[in-house]
Amino acid sequence: MQLTDTTPITLGVIGAGAMGTGIAHVAISNGITVKLFDSQAEAAIRARDSIAARLAKRVQDGKLDALHADTAVSLLEPQEKLEGLAGCDVVIEAIVEKLEVKSAVFQKLEEILPKNAIIASNTSSIPIGVLAAGCQHRDRIAGLHFFNPVPLMKLVEVIPGPDTRGDVIQVLMEFSRRIGKVPVLAKDMPGFLVNFGGRAFPTEGLAIVHEGVATPAQVDAVMRDCYGFRMGPFELMDLTGLDVNYPVTRLVHESFFFDPRLRSTPLHRYKMETGQLGRKAGRGFYQYGKETDALEEEERFTATPVQKVCVHGDEDKLIDLLLACNIGMEPDDDGSSAILIAPYGEDVSSYAANHGLDHRRVIAVDVMGDTSRRVTLMYAPGADETLRNGVAARFASERKVTLIEDSPGFIGQRIIAMLANLGCEMAQTRVASIDDIDNAMRLGLNYPQGPLEMADIYGVGRIYSLMEQLQRLTGDDRYRPSQWLRRRAQLGLSARTP
Numbered sequence: 001m002q003l004t005d006t007t008p009i010t011l012g013v014i015g016a017g018a019m020g021t022g023i024a025h026v027a028i029s030n031g032i033t034v035k036l037f038d039s040q041a042e043a044a045i046r047a048r049d050s051i052a053a054r055l056a057k058r059v060q061d062g063k064l065d066a067l068h069a070d071t072a073v074s075l076l077e078p079q080e081k082l083e084g085l086a087g088c089d090v091v092i093e094a095i096v097e098k099l100e101v102k103s104a105v106f107q108k109l110e111e112i113l114p115k116n117a118i119i120a121s122n123t124s125s126i127p128i129g130v131l132a133a134g135c136q137h138r139d140r141i142a143g144l145h146f147f148n149p150v151p152l153m154k155l156v157e158v159i160p161g162p163d164t165r166g167d168v169i170q171v172l173m174e175f176s177r178r179i180g181k182v183p184v185l186a187k188d189m190p191g192f193l194v195n196f197g198g199r200a201f202p203t204e205g206l207a208i209v210h211e212g213v214a215t216p217a218q219v220d221a222v223m224r225d226c227y228g229f230r231m232g233p234f235e236l237m238d239l240t241g242l243d244v245n246y247p248v249t250r251l252v253h254e255s256f257f258f259d260p261r262l263r264s265t266p267l268h269r270y271k272m273e274t275g276q277l278g279r280k281a282g283r284g285f286y287q288y289g290k291e292t293d294a295l296e297e298e299e300r301f302t303a304t305p306v307q308k309v310c311v312h313g314d315e316d317k318l319i320d321l322l323l324a325c326n327i328g329m330e331p332d333d334d335g336s337s338a339i340l341i342a343p344y345g346e347d348v349s350s351y352a353a354n355h356g357l358d359h360r361r362v363i364a365v366d367v368m369g370d371t372s373r374r375v376t377l378m379y380a381p382g383a384d385e386t387l388r389n390g391v392a393a394r395f396a397s398e399r400k401v402t403l404i405e406d407s408p409g410f411i412g413q414r415i416i417a418m419l420a421n422l423g424c425e426m427a428q429t430r431v432a433s434i435d436d437i438d439n440a441m442r443l444g445l446n447y448p449q450g451p452l453e454m455a456d457i458y459g460v461g462r463i464y465s466l467m468e469q470l471q472r473l474t475g476d477d478r479y480r481p482s483q484w485l486r487r488r489a490q491l492g493l494s495a496r497t498p
């Protein structure tokens with residue numbers, strides 16, 4: 001089967017839940033006839049009515065032409081039996097995530113459909129090869145993984161099984177474009193592309209909180225204000241729901257034979273098991289619907305601001321920040337002022353010990369991200385509280401301030417390095433092409449850049465050295481650099497070099 005812009009196509013959708021309804025919605029909106037079946041009586045009719053209501057609202061708001069809405073709804077044909085899908089060219093299965101239920105449907109589809117019809121699954125976690133294994137004509141079976149909510153999310157992952165024909169993949173890519181999506185080709189690996197690559201952001205945020213370095217609100221604020229993310233990891237987990245996020249994290253970790261890079265923390269599981277599922281439960285990492293929304297709380301620093309500081313090291317970005325904030329600098333250490341440093345990947349304790357500095361007066365500033373709105377400050381155990389709070393208060397008159405406990409790589413350096421490193425590992429293990437890795441992470445997760453682009457922006461050498469420092473100081477192989485990253489750093493190449 002070859003698909004062009006004008007080839008008429010009939011799509012079958014099985015499952016009229018959140019995903020099946022969304023897929024039917026985008027298909028009929030793009031002129032494709034859809035036969036929708038759900039094992040629950042009336043579910044397909046209810047799905048059609050809900051799509052019709054959504055389209056009617058868009059007409060009312062002046063965003064959609066009434067004729068277009070009517071035509072779209074007329075293209076949706078609810079079916080009472082699976083046999084009603086007999087004439088379909090492509091069938092997408094979007095039913096409950098249970099292997100035995102999906103396999104039974106696949107076997108029945110083989111009886112109903114002609115041999116050249118394509119069967120695709122929207123599964124998030126079952127390998128396509130496993131679904132196909134129970135079928136006779138495995139060459140027309142593939143994964144077509146949409147994201148929730150389907151009408152808004154542009155990305156679709158196309159996943160070949162071990163026997164899938166190339167032309168089947170081509171048709172699914174073309175079909176995805178026809179319904180307004182951006183398809184990426186992903187390997188049949190646990191989590192495919194996005195659910196694998198998306199593990200670094202939440203788990204490193206959780207690691208930072210687990211170590212008592214910062215609170216979820218502090219982590220989120222830094223990732224938003226200094227690193228350009230629309231949401232921090234904890235807001236994102238609350239939005240998607242811990243009942244979705246935790247099982248995916250666990251599945252991917254287990255599937256990669258407990259690779260520490262993908263490891264989460266006990267708090268993640270605890271939130272899920274205690275029903276603190278996020279927005280939908282009114283409580284997750286934040287409380288919702290209360291007068292004081294923790295998301296909006298900003299730290300206040302009321303100490304007497306220091307007037308001058310000393311600077312150790314020659315990081316220009318620190319000097320520029322101090323100049324921009326009009327903070328006076330002593331030419332040398334006067335023995336009493338705070339000593340400001342701007343380490344990459346090193347914590348205050350290690351830096352002070354290595355350079356013979358008085359750790360009580362050392363305050364570290366993260367200058368890797370954008371410091372024009374928020375500044376992250378970090379101190380060692382035993383820090384002089386008056387001095388520390390005085391430095392925080394001085395910055396707070398110019399910027400928002402996040403004051404955290406000692407950590408190699410602050411908040412942002414750690415999360416960015418982990419994201420970029422996992423992106424490099426995805427490239428190394430050929431999960432997808434370089435372009436698809438970056439596109440998928442931007443479109444599927446709303447990251448400001450793809451992970452390989454991120455490595456290039458912050459510096460491949462810098463990211464590699466951050467990972468090395470993190471691994472050395474923590475002794476944790478969670479932070480071992482990807483070989484893809486190491487080679488490109490050693491050769492001075494872009495992370496996107498094939």
Ligand code: NAI
Nearest residue numbers: 015016017018019038039040094095096097122123124148
């Ligand atoms: P859902 O629970 O909202 O809907 C599933 C529907 O399938 C229900 O209406 C149910 O009655 C129907 N169903 C169950 N067994 C059936 C059978 N044997 N034959 C016909 N219909 C049957 O589930 P949701 O969220 O729409 O997920 C569907 C699939 O999409 C799953 O494989 C899931 O992993 C995957 N997925 C879900 C995403 C999400 O964010 N919800 C994102 C991407 C993929």
